[in-house]
Amino acid sequence: MKRKKQDDRNYLEFTPVRSKQVSWSQDEHGKVTLDVENTGVFNWIAQKFFKKPRTSHIYLDELGSFVWPLVDGEKNILTLGELVKEQFGEKAEPLYPRLAKYFQVLESYHFVTLK
DSSP states (O other): OOOOOOOOOGGOOOOEEEEETEEEOOOSSOEEEEEOOSSHHHHHHHHHOOOOEEEEEEEOOOHHHHHHGGOOSOOOOHHHHHHHHHHGGGGEEEGGHHHHHHHEEEEHHTTTEOO
């Protein structure tokens, strides 16, 4: 049985950059919605035969909605964490593990790249 490879990267040093394939909008309450177009052969089949939508909408939570507009390709995750701590205080704890996991997930779905 293969063991899952340990990810030893220090995410706090990375600078996230939003993908150009993901469009987004922010409502009057500050909630962010990511709009991802489902392209490719398998998505086309799913759309045609299983009535799946052409565009998926991903609704971010309060913390994600705060962080997403701040992702500009200039600020690293440590700097973003300081801004989150300033905005949310103790409500954001455990801040850095949570923020690192958030960007791991965004990277796994190709919503951001980490440089």
